[in-house]
Amino acid sequence: MDQQRRNDWILFGSFWAVFSVVGFYLVLGIDLLPAQWAHEAEVVDDAYILLMGLSIPIFAGVAAALLTSLIRFRVKVEGQPTEDGPPVHNNRNFVRLWIASTLMLALMITVNPGFIGIAELRGEPSADIVVEVQAQRWSWKVNYENGAETFNQLYLPADRRVRFDITSLDLVHSFWIPGFRVKIDAVPGRVTHLYVTPEGVGSFEDDFNLRVQCAEICGLGHAQMAMPVTVLEPADFDAWVSDLAEGA
Amino acid sequence: MRQLLRAVIFGILGYLIGAALTWLIRGGSMGDEVCVVFGYILGLIGWLFGIGMGDTWVREWFGLPARKYEVTGWKRYLGFSTDHKVIGVQYLATFIVVLLLGGVAAMIIRFELAQAGEGILNADRYNQVMSMHGILMVAVAVAAILGSFGNYLVPIMIGADDMAFPRLNAVTFWLIPPVAIGLLAAPTLGSFDAGWTAYPPLSVVNNGGQILFVLAVTTFGLSSILGGLNVITTIVTMRAPGMTWGRLPIFVWGAFSASLISLLTTQFFAASLILIAMDRVAGTVFFNGGAGGDPLLYQHLFWFYSHPAVYVMVLPGFGAVLETITHMSRKPLFAYKAVVVSFLSIAGLSVIVWAHHMFTSGMAEYLHGPFMFASEMISVPTGMVFLSAVATLWRGKLWMKTPLFFAMIWIFQFLMGGVTGIFLADVVTDVSLHDSYFVVAHFHYTIMGGMLFAFLTGIFFWFPKITGRMINDRLGIIFALWLTIAFQLTFLPQFWLGTNGMNRRIADYPEQLEGANLMSSISAFILGSSFILFVYILLSGAIRGPKAGGNPWNASTLEWQVSSPPPEHNFSGQPTVVGHPYGYGTAGSRHAEFADVTVAAAPPEQPGTDQGGDHE
């Protein structure tokens, strides 16, 4: 390899290193993700960070190659171009290596955070309590196991695994709690399920992402179709829910 | 001109007759959706008949000679022309206009979203403007490159004198104005507000304008299918002698694989829309969950087309960008064969990944893994395209004119779109990101970054060919940088908004998210205003740019071997293809010969030495 070509690669390598470092710094330095309020949020965020970590060097590599090309290979052309680049049509081994690595990477991601993540996120289909949710333009009705019912308010116990049974009376809506990082559509004629284990005690007043937000467009009130979520200590929750059932 | 006027009159008459007959038969009012449906159908037929089908096909069906109008000059562009170059320009102009219209809607959207709370639009209006923006832009993305450059360039690039079915080609284009009219007329019935995806039950119970959406978009689908059929037939049957499959310019391959997808999958979208129309007007319950129908059925049908559709958008874009890169860096396209295989595998894989849009839809969970796996696999052929683009640039002689600038920026933009696509194809992260602003940012990087930037690359690369003049290159580069920087500032914050709790398609959001939204809005206005410069560059270039000559880039493929703009039947004699299209750097390499003169680009430094030019 002559000096010229070695310098191309050195420049490329330096850019790559710098971009990767800057990329990692930004991703880890900036608060990209909001507070986690459920076990599921940790699983999702871990997957997100892992994918970010894998993307940054890829991204930095391509950006470095572009910048290197721009600096090293641009030519001044007067009138019409007068020279051609080298007649490289292919480089079989390089192409094979490239395909093998992208394939490996794609398979790796499919396994983790893909399949492994799904297993962690979904876990066993067992729950400590069941909460029924009914969506209707543009509000939510919530029923708890003992007959208690709330309207546009969701109360949950911390550290207990909750199963939501969700349906809709009219259109497709979507039950999204950003602080928990999970969502599932509410579909008329079907019951869909979602498992969550809330962690930490808090309410919408503490974090606006402790809310159920409709995420599937449903007309006029779609943006406002939200309800605050309050996570209580399990004992407080039990007291709250039985009070409510008796009052009803 | 006369034809156009006649088409408008026949269209209106057709509409009135259809609507009135339906009204007479069933009563009610003329504005009822059933009347609109039949009115639209007859109106469409009247329009096509008036614009020129009547003069050609219909007369021939009855044994009469086709009637010909001799029109010349700019008037050709307003009539039923069967010349593929005229049709290409008609597409180009139409879709630039639609793009600008959609852009105005985007500005209104961002104005509303600049601050929390209700601004200039109430929630209803917001949903309508957002839906209009979405469908106009999707139409641009699906048809702009294929319609304009596909028509204009594919026949020339393969050494043919026109498309395989010139009349069908004209019909394909003239189906587009009714689409635009139908969509823009929707507010008269109360505009549609269900997004471009039009999920039922919302799209069954909302305003009457939704029926016009259904009719217009179905018409658009028909145009896509016919266009795809024509491009494929042209490439299969009209190649010049010696133009083997291994010698097709890469743009032709892009157009070919995209057309395969349009031809084979658009029906599914049309079918799902027709089912919606029936649910609306005929009382069927295909998508009514309460009555035994299933809303998810629509989503499956819809995405069975609409995921592949994203590749209808970008495959021609891949072609345009790779074409520009290889010519402007004066190096053979790296790994040509592998790229062709990638295009075809993308087309194949694209039909088995649709349900990655449905991970949170409530569909059966055992489907999640397979669809995730298939989606991740698309990154392998897509990665090959990136390798080819970057490796072609590497050690090339980069002539940094506007088209190459755009092509290199495209690499960056589409990479951003592709990488964020992985987050959405992964079930775990998608459960959080689906239907959030993360998706909005993702598809703007893929569609605007991947398709529109490729369209701009193509516009600037082939502008001299089409108009015979050069643009002001300095302004072109300023436009490229202006657009690109504003783009990042507009859409990067939207990724953050998505992960931080902003869902998509909302007129209002929690006030905690105001900062990033304001930044996105201001940047969007800067982005939008760059298009004033764009229009200026095109107009000033077309009117008084310096003359381009036949081959201003000294490029090797066939379209550059004829005058700019090319003569009526493209070539004076039949070209014979004798070598690889991208023989850069090989002394004496030739792509094609005409009867006696050899015209393909020989490497400038050593003319004369002859080695024949097939690669490898």
Ligand code: HEM
């Ligand atoms: C490179 C690989 C790509 C992957 C892995 C990918 C993946 C995805 C996924 C999984 C979604 C669904 C997100 C959600 O709604 O939760 C999505 C949405 C979308 N993607 Fe991509 N994508 C890729 C490339 C593209 C391209 C090339 C385009 C267009 C040219 C595109 C356009 C879109 C659009 C329009 C949506 C949003 C659809 C909607 O819900 O309105 N994507 N992408």
Ligand SMILES: [Cu+2]
């Ligand atoms: Cu809703």
Ligand SMILES: [Cu+2]
């Ligand atoms: Cu998709």
